[in-house]
Amino acid sequence: MPVHNADIAAVFEEIADLLEIEGGDPFRIRAYRNGARALANLGQEAAALVAQGADLTELPGIGERLAEKIQEIVKTGHCKALDKMRRAMPSGITELLHVPGLGPKRVGTLYHELDIHTLEQLHRAVRDHRVQTLPGFGAKTEEKIESFLAQYKTDTQRLKLAAAAPYAESLAAFLRDVKGVVEVTIAGSYRRCKETVGDLDILVAARAGAAVMQRLDAYDEVKNVVAQGTTRATVMLRSGLQVDVRVVRPESYGAALHYFTGSRAHNIAVRRLAQKKGLKINEYGVFKGDKRVAGETEESVFESVDLPWIAPELRENQGEIEAAKRGVLPQLIELSDLKGDLHAHTNATDGHNTLKEMAEAAIRAGLSYMAITEHSKHLRMAHGLDSRRLLKQMDAIDQLNERLEGITVLKGIEVDILDDGGLDLPDDLLGRLDVVIGAVHSQFHLSRAKQTARILKAMDHPHFSILAHPSGRLLQERDPYDVDMEKIIRHARVRGCFLEVNAHPERLDLNDSHCRMAKEEGVLLVVDSDAHSTLDFGNLRFGIGQARRGWLTREDVLNTRSLKEVRKLLRATM
């Protein structure tokens, strides 16, 4: 049984949770959480490092003790320390911590006073009104727990970034219209372009006395108000999305924006820098003693700790602060850098629009070239193209290019990678195309070794140029298939082919850490819409967000180049 980083991280999180309920040293607890986060974001398997005999204490946040535990978990699949804790306290108890209003202290009370250690037991106790009698609990707390448990099953999902966008942007626009409001920004994980968002953090700069909170109550989509003070409020929208609104004075806007953009790990790291310089950073500004020395802009906050401004997408405490110190932050790619899109479908297969409509939409999206890349025949449900139909489409593209100004349409295919690693169309036909994208659409459950070998073999095909949605995941629906992505990335470098950053909101595939790995390996990525309709070119912004989270610059992305250069690089793969 291979042990993955997430498994080890889960052990550390559970230890931290149990320590918290026991009332353990908060800093020790934090150390376990830091260790868990470090592992989750490592970008390479800790098990592989152990196998190489690497010194794990070199990793930030991992010291002697955690290194020992990682080794133990990798080698035995168990952690004795956790096993021992579980004997003292039921492990399921940690799920109680996810109930809003319940922290370690109250969970501890529930356990010691009423022997409650599952959600089911909690639900029963709440219904019998036994909880409100406990010290530190009351009728309101009990009510809150009950209403949470009642809808727990249906209501815990995070929203995909693209799904949250319309809610976020219309609420922000509403707040911008409130009298006295100077500025509104959707901060939090939304601003950092995370793949999914659990809630929205909306920051408002307003002059004194602006009635932002009262206006918020009048917003159509607000279902109920969870908490409300003078400077912050939490509301639930009808859609089930939780929104935290925070109001600050304009002179604090930069500090508040930094604070509410996060991530928490990044903020902590920046505040530690400030602390070392004898400064204090909070959401109102940067302070030396009682004197505010910065905070009106984000730039001023970073400047106070001798750093240049760091783009929100990088703020994960994953090396961005060190890079900023050394002056080597990447100049991140922007949407306007994209010159073309190399992955789109028409109604010849499972798209909704004609060839001409798609080309015209690409022009409107500001692109100067695009590739039509239909599915191939193996993908029956998408009515994939066989040789005859592909030839027909190639002719149609030639004719369109003669008539249409402002864009060049390339001839391509999203060819199925067959079970044995072969490609789903004849070599001579693939050789006549401008771009061959290979994709896995079947046999997701193969073993890691087989799946990896299958994809590597496909990449070795003489006409293969781009690997589409390399992990095959669908956000919140289908896990990535088990594959050795490091090996695929290295192979892409050797073969000189490219990996896709699929901008479809349900894919966003590659993910951020694999983007970064590919960049470091010197593999070019392709940010593609995978458009199935004329509207889908709008999704490119989400692909760019993902690329930015992966530290990609314009130079790291193939389709920021001119058509001439792209043709040259594509030919080199074929």
Add this chain to the structure above:
DNA sequence: GCCGTTTTCGGCCCGACTGTTTTCAGTCG
């Protein structure tokens, strides 16, 4: 439990809101 350009010991980010209290602990972000 981690970490070090003041430290191998003594620090470890900071403030708002709620509910249960009767001045504040717990939770949350």
